[in-house]
Amino acid sequence: MQEQMHTQDLSERLSLIESMIAEGRRSTESWGWVFLLWGVAYSVAIAWGSWGQGLSVWGNRYAQIGSVRIGLAWPVTMIVAVIATLAIGLRHERTSPSTSLVRSVVSVWVAAGIAMLVLFPAFGASGRLDQHIFVAIVAALLGVANVASGLILQWKAQSACGVVWWVTSVAACFGSVAQLTVVFLSAIFVCQIVFGIYAMVLESRRNRREIVHA
Amino acid sequence: MPELPDLNPVIHGKLRLALLSLLAGVEEAEFTWLRAKTSSTDGNLGAQLLKLEDAGYVAVEKKFVARKPQSIYRITDDGRQALTEYVQALKQLLGSAITA
Numbered sequence: 484m485q486e487q488m489h490t491q492d493l494s495e496r497l498s499l500i501e502s503m504i505a506e507g508r509r510s511t512e513s514w515g516w517v518f519l520l521w522g523v524a525y526s527v528a529i530a531w532g533s534w535g536q537g538l539s540v541w542g543n544r545y546a547q548i549g550s551v552r553i554g555l556a557w558p559v560t561m562i563v564a565v566i567a568t569l570a571i572g573l574r575h576e577r578t579s580p581s582t583s584l585v586r587s588v589v590s591v592w593v594a595a596g597i598a599m600l601v602l603f604p605a606f607g608a609s610g611r612l613d614q615h616i617f618v619a620i621v622a623a624l625l626g627v628a629n630v631a632s633g634l635i636l637q638w639k640a641q642s643a644c645g646v647v648w649w650v651t652s653v654a655a656c657f658g659s660v661a662q663l664t665v666v667f668l669s670a671i672f673v674c675q676i677v678f679g680i681y682a683m684v685l686e687s688r689r690n691r692r693e694i695v696h697a
Numbered sequence: 698m699p700e701l702p703d704l705n706p707v708i709h710g711k712l713r714l715a716l717l718s719l720l721a722g723v724e725e726a727e728f729t730w731l732r733a734k735t736s737s738t739d740g741n742l743g744a745q746l747l748k749l750e751d752a753g754y755v756a757v758e759k760k761f762v763a764r765k766p767q768s769i770y771r772i773t774d775d776g777r778q779a780l781t782e783y784v785q786a787l788k789q790l791l792g793s794a795i796t797a
Contacts, residue, residue, distance in 0.1 A: 493790055500714065501718075
């Protein structure tokens with residue numbers, strides 16, 4: 484009996500080591516809120532840009548400042564989303580462990596984000612940006628970031644989201660603007676909002692899991 | 698019959714074992730994160746971390762962030778080695794218990 488308890492105790496210790504190492508690694512994967520935040524931000528930008536004008540003109544709402552016409556919906560929404568991401572992300576970083584896994588994934592997203600933030604104002608200033616090009620580039624970069632993160636984290640669901648974004652990118656080269664909008668909104672809903680909620684549910688379940696006491 | 702290994706008493710305590718294992722999976726971690734992951738009290742956690750620190754298995758960096766004290770812990774090379782040896786000893790003991 485005592486021998487059996489001893490063996491059980493040893494097995495429990497081995498399981499404890501495995502679960503704690505895995506816990507440390509998994510704790511670095513709390514990204515669900517970012518997907519949800521950006522999914523909402525894209526949706527707000529589209530809604531704002533097309534308000535009262537129909538789905539085919541969501542990129543065409545401008546403000547006249549002197550002799551310059553400036554598109555408002557996207558720049559304002561994206562800047563607010565960037566500020567919110569940084570504010571929440573920095574707070575989150577203070578309470579999370581640091582790992583090379585986190586740095587790898589964050590690097591991928593920061594690089595993709597900077598590419599967009601640099602490219603789109605330049606496109607806007609040159610007057611060569613249309614909605615098809617916009618969606619194709621956004622979707623291609625989101626595809627790259629999602630697939631890269633999915634491969635780093637070995638998370639098939641995220642890689643699948645990346646593939647959906649690439650399909651969206653290709654689809655953006657064809658059809659009318661109204662069709663493009665439907666495709667874009669569908670991808671945002673599936674890959675940002677649904678995936679974000681799914682990730683948050685997984686994180687919440689993980690956090691509720693019983694931790695072994697001393 | 699080969700002699701069975703002794704388990705390292707510094708690591709053998711469940712909370713210390715959990716802490717060392719948690720730190721083995723990350724580069725560094727804050728005191729509050731370790732407390733949340735192990736559901737331990739400040740006093741007990743601090744005492745167990747101090748034992749690991751005294752044994753040279755973890756290193757601590759204390760700093761102030763926004764005027765609040767912050768303790769950042771990381772596993773040392775000795776700590777990683779000790780944990781590896783502990784796991785090997787555990788497996789050996791389990792193996793002998795099964796074949797006995």
